[in-house]
Amino acid sequence: MSACAIALALLLDASASIAMQQWRILVEGHAAAFEDAAVRRAIRVAGPVAVRAWHYSDVTRPLTPWRVLATDADAHAYARELRAAERTLSANTATGDAMLTALADFAASPCPDADRVIDVATDGHENAGTPAAKARDAAIAAEVRVNVLAIETAEGDPEPFARENIVTPDGFVLRVTDWQDVPRAIVRKISLELAGATNGR
Numbered sequence: 001m002s003a004c005a006i007a008l009a010l011l012l013d014a015s016a017s018i019a020m021q022q023w024r025i026l027v028e029g030h031a032a033a034f035e036d037a038a039v040r041r042a043i044r045v046a047g048p049v050a051v052r053a054w055h056y057s058d059v060t061r062p063l064t065p066w067r068v069l070a071t072d073a074d075a076h077a078y079a080r081e082l083r084a085a086e087r088t089l090s091a092n093t094a095t096g097d098a099m100l101t102a103l104a105d106f107a108a109s110p111c112p113d114a115d116r117v118i119d120v121a122t123d124g125h126e127n128a129g130t131p132a133a134k135a136r137d138a139a140i141a142a143e144v145r146v147n148v149l150a151i152e153t154a155e156g157d158p159e160p161f162a163r164e165n166i167v168t169p170d171g172f173v174l175r176v177t178d179w180q181d182v183p184r185a186i187v188r189k190i191s192l193e194l195a196g197a198t199n200g201r
């Protein structure tokens with residue numbers, strides 16, 4: 001088993017409200033974040049980072065397996081892997097189920113003693129599956145932090161729902177009002193998560 005500062009599970013909303021152009025922004029934003037100089041520097045400072053990405057709608061499916069990032073080369077390779085991942089979902093929004101999937105999967109992380117963070121990127125409320133608040137409570141009980149990137153759309157602002165039902169007391173919500181700002185917000189989000197790593201409990 002590897003020693004890591006943080007184990008990070010990325011949950012990307014792939015429900016029907018996310019058009020393909022927006023999905024590409026979401027994926028490219030996460031990929032580019034791992035190529036960003038500040039994020040790569042944070043990885044070197046914090047220590048190795050275990051990361052896995054999922055996408056979810058009615059069900060949750062992996063985009064990447066667990067990877068341990070310790071060097072610039074690791075980060076660039078993970079960015080390429082994210083870009084190559086295929087979207088296979090487009091239906092309802094079962095955020096709670098996605099959170100529970102990620103929560104259970106930490107047992108398979110290569111860094112079981114690392115701080116554990118679930119990172120949800122979504123543009124809406126849940127409309128299927130386990131209530132997100134129930135999954136949030138399970139994360140609190142397991143000492144897993146949950147952060148949210150809440151992307152506002154013409155249909156509404158997901159930030160209030162995220163604050164009430166998804167984010168844990170030790171987590172944060174970043175609100176974005178324009179899809180063009182999503183890549184910059186993702187860099188900030190991941191930088192904050194790495195800065196908050198405490199190299200194990």
